[in-house]
Amino acid sequence: MKSKLYDIIGDVHGCAVLLKKLLKTMGYAKTNGTWQHPDRTAVFIGDFINRGPQIRETIQIIRQMTEEGAAMTILGNHEYSAVLYHIKDSKGMFLSRHIAGNRNQIQSTLIAFKGAEPELKSHLKWMRTLPFYLDLGELRIVHAYWNDQEIRYLKAFIPEGILKKNFLRTIHEEQHPSASIIYKILKGLEYNLPQDLILKCDKGMSRITFRMNWWESPKEKTFRELSFGNKFILPEYTVPKQIAPSFEPYSQGNPAVFVGHYSLNEGADIFNENICCVDSNVTGTGNLSAYRWNGEQKLLRENIISISL
DSSP states (O other): OOOOEEEEEOOOTTOHHHHHHHHHHTTOEEETTEEEOSSEEEEEOSOOSSSSSOHHHHHHHHHHHHHTTSEEEOOOHHHHHHHHHTOBOTTSOBSSOOSHHHHHHHHHHHHHTTTOHHHHHHHHHHHTTSOSEEEOSSEEEESSOOOHHHHHHHHHHSOSSOOOHHHHHHHHHTTOHHHHHHHHHHHOOEEEOOTTOOOBOTTSOBOSEEEBOOSSOOTTOBHHHHBOSOSSOOOOOBOOTTTOOOOOOOOTTSOEEEEOOSOOTTOSEEEETTEEEOOOOHHHHSEEEEEEEOSOSSOOGGGEEEEEO
């Protein structure tokens, strides 16, 4: 049986002009108002809102492609935060508190829909129909982190279809284990340093948390080797075994996993034969990337495409 062909597109972050250029470069064209390819399916890896200059158009393109079957789309942490930003808990407080940090993150999206709030409300409802991950058999799509056991847990616990507001209220107010798992698959696996350990990065700042490489064994790693997708460099000290993290690394024998989220200034890349990050920090570098998957089990760097204006 011939594999389906997918184009996994990195975090778009409201850059519709770049998105249209990328789609056109990959052979997509507008048919009956929707960007489509005769033989391939686009896969959007989340984080298509916030930051960029064409947020409203970006959502329109991706939503239309998804609803017409020309694309598949998963939630990123930015979409999930936007959903929670607009849902109140049982005490009348928003699930994503309207504090400065959260407000600043979503401000560009709120401005883009000023005077068109019903349209934003419609998009937020649509976002609640999107999955947190895709398991397509030969490949897997998730925004930041894949763990087989935790994905199975979510699959059994989270209802199919729309994420209902009451369901979201319940898991966050009750601090249900699923809320923690969702946080990890949307934002990556994080290491929290003991309070009495001072670790300074190359910028001279003390770091108490950092995101980790989750596809290699953490044993006998240095802090620098353990770190992944952070905007700072950690020292080459070996992590003491007494405080070393413990997790099951993603096996090379498993299907390929594609992630976004990590804003790689160096560009999209392959970090294991079955791990690829397609997020090239579009609003920072001006580059938007995708991986053109043609059924291969071992990922190929020549299948990464990156475009700029």
